Amino acid sequence: MVNKISKIYAPLTGKVLPLEQVPDPTFSQKMMGDGLAIEPTDGKVVAPVDGKVLQVFPTKHAIGLQSESGAEILIHIGLDTVNLQGKGFEVHVEQGDKIRVGDPLVTFDLNFVRTHAMSPITPIVITNGDSLVISKKTSELHAQAGESNIFEVRPIGANNSEQHAKTTKQVETESNKKEAKYTKEAKEIVTALGGIDNIQAATHCVTRLRFALVDEKKVKKDILEDISLVKGSFSANGQFQVVIGQGTVDKVYAAMVEETGIGEATKDEVKAAVGKKQNPLQRGIKVLADIFIPILPAIVTAGLLMGLNNILANGGIFGEQSVIEMYPQWEGIADMINIIANTAFTFLPALIGWSAVKRFGGNELLGVVLGLILVHPDLLNAWAYGDALKEGTIPTWNLFGLEINKIGYQGQVLPVLFASWLLAKTEIFLKKRVMDSLQLLVVAPIALLVTGFLTFTIIGPITFTIGNWITDGLVAVFDQFAIVGGLVYGAIYAPLVITGMHHTFLAVDLQLIGSTGSTFLWPILALSNIAQGSAAFAMMLVARDEKLKGLAGTSGISAWLGITEPALFGVNLRFRYPFFAAIIGSAIAGAFITMQHVLASSVGVGGVPGIFSIIPDGWVSFIIGMAIVIVVPFVITFMIAKRKYRTD
Secondary structure, X not given: OOOOOEEEEOOOOEEEEEHHHXXXXXXXXXXXXXXXXXXXXXXEEEOOOOEEEEEEOOOOOEEEEEEOOOOEEEEEOOEOHHHHOOOOEEEOOOOOOEEOOOOEEEEEOHHHHHHHOOEOOEEXXXXXXXXXXXXXXXXXXXXXXXXXXXXXXXXXXXXXXXXXXXXXXXXXXHHHHHHHHHHHHHHHHHHHOOOHHHEEXXXXXXXXXXXXXXXXXXXXXXXXXXXXXXXEEEEEOOEEEEEOOOOOHHHHHHHHHHHHOOOEOOHHHHHHHHHHHOOHHHHHHHHHHHHHOOOHHHHHHHHHHHHHHHHHHOOOOOOOOOHHHHOHHHHHHHHHHHHHHHHHHHOHHHXXXXXXXXXXXXXXXXXXXXXXXXXXXXXXXHHHHHHHHHHOOOOEEEEOOEEEEOEOOOOOOHHHHHHHHHHHHHHHHHHOOOOHHHHHHHHHHHHHHHHHHHHHHXXXXXXXXXXXXXXXXXXXXXXXXXXXXXXXXXXXXXXXXXXXXXXXXXXXHHHHHHHHOOEOOHHHHHHHHHHHHHHHHHHHHHOOOHHHHHHHHHHHHHHHOOOOHHHHHHHHHHHOHHHHHHHHHHHHHHHHHHHOOOOEOOOOOOOHHHHHHEOHHHHHHHHHHHHHHHHHHHHHHHHHHHHHHHHO
């Protein structure tokens, strides 16, 4: 019971983020409650309040606390960390333990979480928001565990003395009613999901029920979200997720299993059921997503730094001369920034090799070595291949009379992807057949030799050619039919995000950058994200419901900063017309900037900050494109919404 103002201190050390920037709808849309998030710099979680431990989740990735004043706090360490099954986590408290601010709660392997989960970003959420309100959120960008006051909570609209006067019998009666309610609502949830026959497998984590459904079209979402216990629902990675809340979700799940006969399933079984439902194309896209998402921070960081270098080294921004021409003393700094920025692209095969081999089940360090082999300085640089081909100076190996081109694969995607799959499968094959005492001497050397030989002789030349065909084909289409190409890609990008197929185009962008030094696709992506945000902002102004206003505003900001899922799934798709208004705007803008030959030198932040990744001579055209995706979706959505509200 919240009966006084309570200070909540940071449970981790790291960067403070608003919940709206958390890439998980459960938290970004505040389905669980309000709070903040921290992107940790170490693996230590401490008590943020004086109080007690309410719940330690079996997989150790989340912990529920109650302060002495009654505030209930959920600390969810990382995103999708439930799938780690406790690996990398060590819990130092038990349910019911008394705690003081700064007491150690959990330690975890931060690097392991970064590489094996979606993100280490940790939401800190107040889950009993019906009885309190958060006030005085910190404006600091960095928090120190156990020391920084990140926000305060205070009671709202309740006579606390009367609440404390409840008798034990009343409390027990209310508890019994809740238990009965879980049974009733468990049945209602199953019915809203299309019935038992529509559920292949079901499990739960600390906040939500997770389902593998036969057909998601059978879900009656309006009915589902009208159920009082349901805080929200969404589909992600093939799973349909129903947000219930900490401390309640396990009871609802137990009632569901008991009353409906649904068999209990593990998270892996639900994932397996989802995988069986997917067709080969969906599974292929999922593989690409699993490979490229972990390396995305390095790519985006490189893109932002290359944007900074563009500002310093390119003319036409602040005058005819570049900054370093006007101020030569900046040349060394610009050159250093360029080296730091270009490293991720120069050694891109090593990044892809690391992530791909890990995804395929092999030793990721061997993947790094494989990637570095493909960009070894003794090989002809891939960017010099065209000139060498014209001059007839391509170096070769003579392997028993067979001439093999001695070329590298800088900036290439396909060669290292296929080579990584071969390396992982070769390693797995050998490990099953070589005794443990000899594996160190046999497995890695043979796996690398076989993979390297086949890559330079077969995989590399074939995939290099295919990659060039893809690049040449796209360049030809966008050169000959610029308006159509931009219009179509601008129109389909948001639907691609819904299906997950947009991850495929990250590989295409990287291939274009590696082959030509720039990409014409990525600027359209950035404008599409802005368009979805603009439509959400229009809904914020028109909506009468305060909850929708808040969600539309925060998700609009998130979309303008490159994360569109909250706006897409929380607002625009829900009402449909904002989604289509955004598509119209991004299609028009895509056609315009493609016609103007706007190019990005790198992949950056896919929103308003994306301008820094645009080659400077395209800035004016890109800004006009931004104006289109801000105005068109906003006006269309606003006008339709106003008309609908007048007729309701």
